[in-house]
Amino acid sequence: MVAVVVGLGMGAAGFASGGPAEPAVALPPMVVTASRAPVALERLPLAVDRLEGAALEAPTALTVDDALRVSPAFSLFRRTGSLTAHPTAQGVSLRGIGPSGASRSLVLLDGLPLNDPFGGWVAWSKVPRLSLGTAEIVRGGGSAVWGSAAIGGTVQLLSRPMSPGTGRVLGEAGSAGLARVEMLGDVSAGQGRLRAGGRWFRTDGWHAIREDQRGGIDRRLDSRHWLAHAAWEGELREGMVLRIGGRAFDERRGNGTPYTGNTSEEAAAHFALAGEVAPDVTVQILGYGQRQRFASRFSSVAADRESERPALDQHDVPADAWGASAVASWRHPDGALTTLGGDWRAVSGETREDYFYSGSGFLRRRHAGGDQWTGGLFAAHQRDIG
Template sequence: MTIRHRLLASALLLPAAAPLAAQDEVTLPEEALEADSMVEEFPEEIIVTGRGLNAALSTGIYATTTLERDVIVASPSGRIEDVLRGVAGFQQFRRSDSRSSNPSAQGVTLRALGGNATSRALVLLDGVPLADPFFGYIPLSAIAPETLGQVRVTRGGGSGPFGAGALAGTIELESAGPDTIAPVLANAAINDRGETELSGVLTQSLGRGFATASGRWDRGQGFFTTPQDQRVPATARAAFESWNAALRAAAPLTDTVEVQARIATFRDARTLRFEGADSTSAGEEASIRFVGRGDWAFDALAYVQTRDFSNIVISSTRFTPTLDQRRTPSTGIGGKFELRPPILEGHDIRIGADFRRADGELQEEAINAVSGAITERRRAGGSTSNLGIFLEDDWQIGPLLINGGLRADRSSITDGFYRAVSANGVPVSTLTAPGRSDWTVSWRAGASFNATRRLDLRAAAYTGLRLPTLNELYRPFVVFPVVTEANAALENERLEGFEVGFDWQPVNALVISVTAFDNEVENAIANVTIAPNLRRRENLPAIAARGIEANVAARFGAVSVEGALAWTDAAVRGEGTSLDLDGNRPAQTPELAGSLTLGWEPAAGWRIAGTLRHVSAQFEDDRETDRLAPATTIDAFVAAPLGKGVSLIVRGENLTDEDIVTRNQGGSIDLGVPRTFWLGLRYGF
């Protein structure tokens, strides 16, 4: 099952707990007592997990879905965004996956809160934020699902220990350790277009610790994102080539403290729509983490990231370069410290601080589409930083669990600039943005009540914070014929919301979770139309979203059912210059999204599964003029063991060959993945 709520865990443990309780009254024979005393002379075994601290008690209060490894590695596309689509409320900025979209458009959000390609959800890998320091997008192609052991998605404002950026929620990715991953994993696959996947993971015990090395390489000619009736001689397939590699290690320092370290690198190259419209994203990162599991438990983390992005824009009329966005180097540094002191009985207290700083600079040249000469050189960039201090308390009172959290953030935006000069060096446009900083207080509170052995009731309220990215503040861009201007005066986004829900397990084999929510993002940053073919990033008064999310997980013998549904009524609150947007649905926001997976495991090593997904209509723009039609797709996954650890893997994407409209710019259409069949071999999974 994909849902692992606290209710389910406690229910499954009840049969085992009763015999243990009964043993408290048993008198052991003298020989057993002597043997027991002999055991105590030996030191307790040290177990290195490679994970952070256990999830807090309050996890069950908020709308949380956990995906286990068996689900993560059984995606029909083999990509992490496809895995996450099985979570109610998860949404990418566009419907296209990380093979056929511009990397800078890979923002993710939750709760249909809209966006402008920047992520409104905080994505963490082993505690480290993954968002690009300049753009705020998530490098999805750099996340290899086969290296993950678990994914936990918490929807709703992430005030408290999650940090600024968890406006719509938090997606926590956890690397697999030796307890969940085989010593050797290998995967090779090819599809009906000749595209290939190769990946491998090696795990080796080193004393009382372990090390894991992983790598993945994907490449292919891609498919035509342009509909047949809009293609021209310069139209190109969405070719892609990406690779990533990582080395991770964990070792004990003492009986209760372990150290974890990780280094990783990735590169992703894509071509979109026209020949020569190439984009490349690349990055490196390193982190070190100390986890203490004693009475005074703690988690101390530090990390550094370097990223770069390049992109060439091709004229849609002359099909020659008009812009060479040749470099966008950026750096992210940060860290977090969390302490869980044993101060009060019945209380799980978390005290800590976190910090993140982003620096980046855009370097691009405008090009004359006729002559090919450079007409203008542009530079833009700056720095943002955030220091947060938090305190949380989970208080267990019999069947009632109460959570309260308070957080203070000092956010700063400094060194902002934009400069454009002609080919001869004559200034064309110059902006020097004044530095600014501010303190913001956020909070969250909630409660969960174990009404019966099989029913938990919960309610929560919260606030959240997100800083504008350097991209939103200082980088203008063009998607012909629409020009979108940056805005150095953008304010921080603020979220206020509440939710109520329940987790119900009517029988052991079935878990149902339902949440009703009402969230509002104040100062929501959006691309607002201010004139024909001209937009500017602006703070809207608010985007309000209310709706219902539902998850179901069931297992009846060898058959499993997993479903997720999100219905959202979202609307822009407009006033002044945005008054004509009042009541409009936010751009790229569907009203209904859902998925249903039926699985069958007839024998050990076998898995046969089909997934039905639907997303309702949405709009490309704030004016609701460019509509994206609804899309319903069917995917399939089959794993058949061949012996000696080898399995045959058959995967199918979009089996009905549905036209998935991912972009509609005044009738200029992009499409998502067509019907695709994969055939491959796996070893050790």
């Protein structure tokens, strides 16, 4: 494989006095996922893996989920990664708790859920790799502050801060027809900062069946997708930042035979308001909406693998979601931390599928789905007692 990474930037010159430099002080890493407020990693009563820098950009990891596998607690439902696994099998399991395609663990991107609103799995291809700065993996249940979606634990991907005048370009090419181009750029925009980026990816894929067992219908697990995303942020007043963003995503996959395959489409938008409203008191308000479409076809393969018969055609699986959250935290003079918050999410989804194939077509059609509203409140207080 050949990979080329180019960084573009304009840095300000640094000036220093002629006196001796002050020694650098290493501050303990801060974690926000475990308690939904910044807390030093060493003060958390939980097992948390924090990944950043080279660990997230390892050239041997083509996808984000591959990079996260350096944590012994992280795994997907199947042994295969998201590059070849069916989207519905990309749910996350932490410490092997409740392995399922409908993930029992919550996956977040800057506080926004990445889990499919209808099926619970995670489409890792829609994560912008170049903008990632940190990943936090909270092993074990996180229901106390994140609700029932985090029974198995929580994974949060955090973007690096915007730096106007900088950009990154990544190009890769390799065997199996693999090609990827990803770009990211930050610029000043009015009174704020604008980030825009995108990715195009394709691969002819690999066979899921070993060579001596393949038949005439076996094909490679090919995959193609594109992603576009943008966000603007600016200060409404000193210490209060507003962020508005959105993304569009399209993916096409082959599942190993001529008939089988799946497609995914999504459009999403969000806003975030965060800052200090009083000394030692901070708030964060999030709102988001997403609209997506999914389709997938399955078949029954003959024993000699020379023919296949349609088994199920999920020709349209629409799912829409809207949500909001608000969190307030304040630090007491003695160092204790109190956090209060709430979440609300509405989901509307349906599976429209044809089944019971006989002769020249399907004999049955099924529509199943519904609407769901979920809400919750939480309160947490943390202090040292020793």
